[in-house]
Amino acid sequence: MQEPQPPVPAQYPAEIQSAVQKYTDFIQGKLEPDLQHVIEQRDAIYTRMSEYLKLKTHIDTIRTQKLEELETKVDLGSNFYVKAFVPDTQLLFVNIGFGFHLQMTLDEADAFIDDKVKHLEKLTDRHTEEANEIRAKIKMVYGALMESMNLVDK
Template sequence: MADISAQIAKYEAFVTDQLQPDLATVLADRDAVYERIAEYLKLRNNIEILDRQQLTSLKTQVDLGSNFYVQAHVPDTTYVYVNVGQGFHLQMTHAEALEYIARKDTQLQGQADKLSQKANHIKAQIRTVYLALAEIMQLGAGKP
């Protein structure tokens, strides 16, 4: 009986100490990728609005951080600056930016899909361990 209790404790520790933190990390990473996708889609929508309404200048609000906004005037909307990572921002035309956003969206969707698959794999491992625990408990209960 002590042997079965030790096995159960070992499996439970594996789930709580290894699998559940791994799952939380993967899900957090996937959420971060989804946030980046949302930012790019928001930029794409803004560019499409600029093109559709043929705006050459723009009055907007800019978040300086901590939800502190100031008004800004953009005198020329011909170009946009796109964050391409590592602290770099590239000046692009609307067409270039839309093309970049489409490629980046595809790449980020691929990352999100891989992270979703990894999360599903970890969830399957957790279910397998719980099924093994159930069998161990049944075997332990069946012994006199």
């Protein structure tokens, strides 16, 4: 999000020009990178949520079609897929975080996913609030700069 920079014509006193430059540097050097970082964190959480919701959809498919075994493709990374055969669909390994995977039944995985998604939604809400606060600070500083420059003109 790039707000328009207030113009600093040469007619303004040097202290006004330096103050405007200081605040625009603060916005561009601190607030905007912070905003970008918070948005990237929130997007990463949305990606994790999406993966859990995909797993929940697969669990529902296994249940509705009453699949006891399954042939599928597994992504090994960089969109490189290999065929895989699952002889028993009643147990699966779920990534519970921090690099750990836990073997669960379909019901346990379903309950875990529901709880995990609720937790991740709370995290994304916090990141959204933080992003909105940073945006408000950016607008407030730009507004104050524009107002102070108008006062100098009068």
